[in-house]
Amino acid sequence: MAILMDESTARTPPVDLGGAHQGAALIADKIGIVFPARGPVVHEAEITGDDRMVWTSRGRLKGIRALEDISFSLRQGDRLAIVGRNGSGKTTLLQVLAGILSPVSGQLTTTGRVTSLININLGIQPEATGHRNITLRGLAAGYSHKAIEAKRAEIMEFSELGEFLDLPLEAYSSGMRMRLTFSIATAFEPEILILDEWLSAGDVSFKKKATGRMREFVSKAGILVLASHSRKLIQDNCDTAIWLDNGRIREFGPAEQVVNAYEADQKQTKDDPGTLAGAA
Numbered sequence: 001m002a003i004l005m006d007e008s009t010a011r012t013p014p015v016d017l018g019g020a021h022q023g024a025a026l027i028a029d030k031i032g033i034v035f036p037a038r039g040p041v042v043h044e045a046e047i048t049g050d051d052r053m054v055w056t057s058r059g060r061l062k063g064i065r066a067l068e069d070i071s072f073s074l075r076q077g078d079r080l081a082i083v084g085r086n087g088s089g090k091t092t093l094l095q096v097l098a099g100i101l102s103p104v105s106g107q108l109t110t111t112g113r114v115t116s117l118i119n120i121n122l123g124i125q126p127e128a129t130g131h132r133n134i135t136l137r138g139l140a141a142g143y144s145h146k147a148i149e150a151k152r153a154e155i156m157e158f159s160e161l162g163e164f165l166d167l168p169l170e171a172y173s174s175g176m177r178m179r180l181t182f183s184i185a186t187a188f189e190p191e192i193l194i195l196d197e198w199l200s201a202g203d204v205s206f207k208k209k210a211t212g213r214m215r216e217f218v219s220k221a222g223i224l225v226l227a228s229h230s231r232k233l234i235q236d237n238c239d240t241a242i243w244l245d246n247g248r249i250r251e252f253g254p255a256e257q258v259v260n261a262y263e264a265d266q267k268q269t270k271d272d273p274g275t276l277a278g279a280a
């Protein structure tokens with residue numbers, strides 16, 4: 001069961017990262033992120049009440065506080081959804097959990113390999129062949145040559161790219177590229193899986209089989225963290241949820257309860273970019 005950490009539990013000793021482990025674990029301890037941002041000097045009276053904005057003493061915008069005091073812990077089997085309005089900090093939190101962003105305060109501790117499908121095109125080399133890209137992506141994700149070779153035939157078959165795998169990606173259509181990157185990204189068993197909405201690729205028939213593969217891939221994850229605007233996606237995949245509001249945890253608990261509270265709050269707001277969509 002995922003645990004939301006308060007003052008008394010937030011100082012849980014970090015998990016041991018060395019040696020074999022019983023299962024995946026992730027501990028976020030008082031994580032904060034401030035993005036540097038420069039703005040014009042404004043008069044004190046013009047400074048907005050939005051406490052995400054960080055100002056210098058001279059009234060110049062210094063940064064945007066995207067996350068503040070984020071603490072929770074996850075262990076093997078936990079499935080966490082992250083909901084929140086546009087700009088509430090979901091993407092930023094995923095990037096911290098994926099190791100793409102380092103927190104300016106607090107600490108993230110993980111046990112197990114972190115697989116992030118936030119941007120599966122990152123690191124793809126257009127001038128290299130499909131086969132070479134399979135190798136490069138596998139190595140970048142921390143897999144051995146042996147592990148990559150064990151998966152190669154399956155990636156080839158699923159991507160349906162045949163002899164195109166011997167050609168550079170520059171010779172692919174955009175759909176073909178997506179099929180390859182999707183097939184690679186979902187080939188290895190994830191321990192800690194970080195997901196921004198559902199991933200799909202290709203034309204209608206490929207999409208159909210991609211949905212099945214994605215479902216299986218997600219179900220194999222030791223830990224899942226999924227940021228989504230889709231109630232159905234959350235219902236189908238997550239048991240707990242965090243509601244982020246202006247970079248802070250507004251509510252944490254059973255997914256159904258948190259999503260209901262979030263939606264009820266959004267209904268009170270006229271301008272409603274945050275309401276969860278019914279379908280995936």
Ligand SMILES: Nc1ncnc2c1ncn2[C@@H]1O[C@H](COP(=O)(O)OP(=O)(O)OP(=O)(O)O)[C@@H](O)[C@H]1O
Nearest residue numbers: 035037064066084085086087088089090091092093
């Ligand atoms: N590179 C950046 N530089 C400065 N500010 C940023 C940057 N990226 C995000 N922010 C700010 O951080 C805050 C959180 O943004 P984030 O993208 O995490 O929100 P989100 O919940 O994912 O939103 P959405 O639902 O629109 O994708 C916002 O106030 C945004 O303006």
